[in-house]
Amino acid sequence: MAGIITHTTGVSGQHAQQRSRVDRDPVWVRWTLSFLAIGFAILFLVLPLVVVGVYALSEGLRVFLSALTDPDARSAIRLTLITAAIVVPANTLFGLVAAWAIARFRFRGRSLLITLIDLPFAISPVIAGLMLVLVFGLRGWFGSTLSDWGVQVIFSTPGIVLATLFITFPFVARELIPLLESQGSDQEESALTLGASGWQMFFRITLPNIRWGLLYGMILCNARAMGEFGAVSIVSGHIRGLTNTLPLHVEVLYNDYQLAAAFACASLLALLALFTLFLKIAVEWKLSRDARLAARDAIIETGLLPVRGDRSPRSTSPSTPTT
């Protein structure tokens, strides 16, 4: 399911400008479709965002600020940050390792492995939470053993971390696998023939080449980790000041009819979403620019593009991705 989240190519501006006179839609079609598209986007995307901001400030700045500095809210923010601080690095590391194995080697069961990595995207977050309860809950597989040892998973931080780990498991790997595949292993193999060790090859060749894709995957992973609701709400137990993450805190406030406070906390999460979108666009721009440069180099090399004057275009073009 994540395949399409991560492979958005963005707007292709030149494409639209180059249309010839025949494959352009009639003016009335263009106006109607544009009106429908923009209207739909405003109704379903812009208005919800605006309403959060307006309601958050509806009872004044003081209420807004006190909602965010309330001890319960602060502990919810802290728990959210702690969760993300554990989950994002763990899944990043896993994503790198898994992408390396899957993109660089061919082995039996490879496509099954890819499907399994995708699995958390296909499963309802509520089911993810349910699974963890069945494993770690008091009547679950390991629950009683663990509680004998004094370890509590469900209704406590480890459960929240595990649930988030499960939900955000595929983001980085799904981003890196196609990227590594499209880059091929030529550069890595030549590094090896030049005498680099495995780690040298990884840190000097592989990582620099995938760094934007990696960052992109981490951004998406982080956004989901901080915002997850369904899975976390099942394993958290809603203990105020202890096991509430920020999205759960929003729910508690909402159920208490503290609407302004609920919207205030929600607006914090909305800001996080906007920030994520902004970073995502920046990284996408960077990725597409690298791809464009690489494509241009390839065209010049194969001589498809007429180069005037300069007979050695390679010396003047800003060369390959590492710059």
Next chain:
Amino acid sequence: MSIEALNITKRFGQFVALDDVSLHVRSGELLALLGPSGSGKTTLLRVIAGLELPDEGDVRFDGESVRDRHVRKRGVGFVFQHYALFRHMTVLENVAFGLRVKPRHERPRRAEIHDRVGELLRLVHLDGLAGRYPHELSGGQRQRVALARALAVRPRVLLLDEPFGALDAKVRAELRDWLRRLHEEIQLTSVFVTHDQDEALEVADRVVVMNRGKIEQIGTPEEVFHSPASAFVMDFLGQSNRFHGRVPGNSARQESISYVRPHEFELLKPSQSTRSIDATGSGDQLESMGVTGEIRKIYSASALVRIELSAADGRLVHVQISQEEFQRLAPSVGQTWTARPRRIRVFAADYQI
């Protein structure tokens, strides 16, 4: 039907693709638009087809302006470089498309469409493949489906954009002969675009050589090859040796370039005076004395023998002689020989590659 393009100018942003181009295609002829990429040849073809609207100028079919007539009603057949076959339709559906989208009152009956498609597929030697999808065909077969599809609507002119561009060399040569014969058979006014000089010279009745949005020369293959009108045409059609120099007797000291085709040299034992012209020597000297130098390489494993001569200033001169000549003279690598041109063409140096 004749085609006239009158003073066509077409710009894409800053780039001038066609700069005041005029062209007359005679009824029934097969015309080639030849030029390097970016020369405007494809744009001209698309303007004639109605796919692009010219910024200035007019397009006339049989004297009647079609500039503002929509491509749908212009009655042209167009074969795209990559064929643009509809992937989700069979060969039959592709060829029948133009007939099936006609307004109801003009649309032929089902049986008629079927017959017409069968007839066309026989014409392009694809009978029996009507049920195939494009991805099940070879490149040459797709090309012919595209042609049949274009012909199905009985166009008044046929336009082909790089018709053999995407094919491998052998299929290309076959299709070239085939297109020539097909044209003789159906006698439809046809224009095709190509960057391959052999293709243009071999297939077309007349060749239009284009460069940088302008027409350099229009003529029969013989005319453009043997009497190039400009340095560009000279350079573009076949290999040639260039010698910089001044036009003899021109007091304005205008820079000029002399061209000699490799097969227009004769190879001689060096004369007593071993003095040879340098690279800036004038056409006069070149004509009387030729170029003397050491043979660097001989490629004799082909119909004509190619010899590379290294002149005194180090530049290479390419010479082509027949096998008989080669046997008779028996030149070998390392010897010094003189290449004397039988024919020199001099152009003012107003163009750069």
Next chain:
Amino acid sequence: MIRIGLRERCVRVINRQHSVLPGFGISLGLTLMYLGLVVLIPLSALVVKALGMTFEDFWQKAIADPRVMASYRVSLSAALVAGLVNSVFGFILAWVLVRYQFPGKRLLDAIVDLPFALPTAVSGIALVGLYASSGWLGGWLEGLGLKVAFAWPGIVIALTMIGLPFVVRTMQPAIEQLESESEEAAAILGATRGQTFRRVILPILVPPLLTGFALAFARGLGEFGSVYFIAGNLPMKTEIAPLMILIKLEQYDYHGAAAIGLVMLVASFALLLLINLLQAWTRHRSST
């Protein structure tokens, strides 16, 4: 000796092609271990729990319970309608984004991803803010006799918002890849713009459109956060299937929760399979 033999056997079993690149064993090993711990153990816990029930028990809890059955109906119908709405408007949005130039286009393109980035709880209360009877649009709609929040239409609205990017982001590359030559060829052959759209463009875009629909539908079936706020969660009326799992867990009915979970899991797998087939079809269509 034994170790080497084992290693060779492992390599033979896994049957990988020879490669000079290092790190195959360790990276695959770590991947499988992590995958096992985080995904496979919990997954098998659910399956084992559900299959540990007698068939009758399973039937009673997952199918025969009218409240559970009603929740399936609500989930399916709302996800279906939302998917259809998105198929239409997502297609239009993608078409406009790829084909037209207008001010604010990049912004529009960026904001399509909002539902991916916005926590579902935020989407949920935002929609309540809009569609509750005291909300910006809710009062006006109720005047027209349409109750949205805390009713079935509210669920559809939430799922529409959540599913929109799936359709848009599936359609965009497909529309970009349409060759303009096909459209030009159709026009030269005499087709009107409408005929070109119906006969040339649409057939190529059907597979990606179905894929986008299936993705949005699958997401809609599993969605919880946004619906939870706006649905009102009235038994037999606006309870969705994921909510039933939560309710069963709150009643400590682990078997009931696992049974419903298994039904949903099977549905997810079926959809996942369908989506993979659709994507293969798309690739087939778009490669000559």
